[in-house]
Amino acid sequence: MDRQLFPKELNGKSADEKIKYFKNLTIAHPKLMAAFKGFKEKISVADxxxxxxxxxxxxxxxSTLFNKIITYYNELYMEEMLMDKGLIPIVGEEAVAPDDGRFDWKDFYIRALTSLNEPLINYKINIDANKGLIPSExxxxxxxxxxxxxxxxxxxIAFLIDEAQHISRISKGKSLRNQMDTLKSLASKSRVPxxxxxxYEILKFRNLSGQLIRRGIDIHLPRYKLEIKEDRDAFQSVLWTFQRHLPFYEEPKLVENWEYFYIHSIxxxxxxxxxxxxxxEYSLMxxxxxxxLDLNDFxxxxxxxxKIEKMADETxxxxxxxxxxKVCEIKERISRKLGWGINQYEENSLTSKPYKTKIKVGERKPNRDQIGIEEFKNEKTNL
Structure with a gap:
């Protein structure tokens, strides 16, 4: 019990409260924090x-990174928001999966306006329609x-769109470039990144235009790889932290079976x-x-x-x-340094194959626990 990290008073709480506690738990693991740091650096220099x-x-x-970024900037700009009541430091909205095979931009705009606290959303009309202020379907x-x-x-400072691969869902006869042109126009008109x-589906957008998206400013949030020792250690450390937060009287033994948990989460x-x-949730209810908990519960x-094999193959x-x-980009940089200028690598990139459509896949207050990798390593020797 001394090793467990959940609040001890939780032992006397209801099943719902225990479930809510664990569901709201997020872990500040290395790859998440590296992506978070990368976002802060790149958004600060983005046009x-x-x-x-x-x-x-x-x-x-x-999505965890998405929420962490929004929480961070809202807290960072708290004083400015108190002084400027109209300020919203960062905006985030999910691109909802289309029901009929095509992305619904009108629905997206309405949801975005809600996030922006825009008044009278339901009374917006097209002032150009029928030469007057006439509502239009x-x-x-x-x-x-x-x-x-x-x-x-x-x-x-930015408008964030979660599940953005849904924007690539287009109806027959529509162009993926049209979807990207809409986003480009929104960013240009509003002057907001x-x-x-x-x-990985959204990489299709990057291939549409080298001018539209600078390759060096995107952020890759990768999985932990089994063949990399640092990744194995970090994954086990994250698992160990979750293990110590599980709201049960006896600490389950997740780390002893870390290979099983790795395989089934890839x-x-x-x-x-x-x-x-x-x-x-199921076990407590x-x-x-x-x-x-034991392995049979999981x-x-x-x-x-x-499903694991399909996800692993695609990833x-x-x-x-x-x-x-990345290799091509390095060669590009080298050729530029050597004074070659426009070269075969750039030409190849313009004719590269488009990305195939891939995978389809979801409150303790948003505080995040550091996973304590060194602490885990020390503990591991005693297991």
Whole structure:
């Protein structure tokens, strides 16, 4: 019990409170913090009308990073917000998956206006329609202009879009470039950088135009790789921290079976956390007095072998493509330094194959626990 990290008073609380505590727990693990640091650095030098990409495999923790960034900047600009009541330091919205196979921009604009606290959203009209102030069912342009104006007025440092791969879902006859042109226009009109968070699918946008998205300013949030010792140690450390926060009387033995948890999450902390959440919720609702968890409890909610294999294949393939791109970029830089100028590597990049459509994959107050890798290593020797 002394090793456990959850509040001791939680032992006397209800199952719902224990479940809520664990669900709201997030861990500040190395790859998450590296991506967070990278975002802060790159958004500080991004042009006002720039589009940035934050990408990684499904279930790696992109939504956790998304929420962490919003919380950080809201806290950072607290004093400014008290002085300027119109200021919203950063805005975030999810791109909702389309029901009919095409992304709904009007719905997106309305959701964005809600995030921007824009008044009278439901009364927006298209002032160009029928030469007068007549509401129109096709009033998408009115909502768009309202969003552009709200961004100018609210002065955020960035507009974040989670699950941005849904924007690439287009109807027949529509062009993916049209989707990206819409985003580019929004960023340009509002003078606010747009940041797309998504799976590797969003890399298709990057291939559309070298001028649209600078390759050096995007952020990759990768999984932990089994073949890299530092990654293995970090994954075990994250698992150990979760283990110590599980709200049961006896600490479950997750780390002793870390290979099992790695395989069924493919090294993605988001996948791992969702899995643990489901196990904790079911176990406590089924038996509030349950002393601890064992492997059989987790096996009820593990991903199937077929799904694991599919996710692993897709992720590894995209990792290879990114690595190959990186080599080409290094060669490009070398050739520039040697005075070659426009070269074959640039030409090749213009004709590179587009990315294939990939994977489809979800409050303790947002405080995050450091995972304590060194502490874990010391503890590991005593296990």
């Amino acid at each position: 006002n009308n720039e589009i940035l990409l934050v990408f990684g495999p499904s279930g790696v923790g992109k 096709k009033g998408k342009s009115a909502y768009r202009r309202a969003m552009e104006n709200a961004l100018i007025y609210r002065k955020p 747009f940041v797309l968070f998504g799976t 090294g993605c902390i988001g996948n791992l956390k969702i899995w643990l959440n489901r196990t904790v 089924d038996n509030y007095h349950k002393k601890t 096996k009820k909610f593990e991903m199937s072998v077929d 590894i393939e995209m990792e290879k493509q990114i690595a190959e791109e």
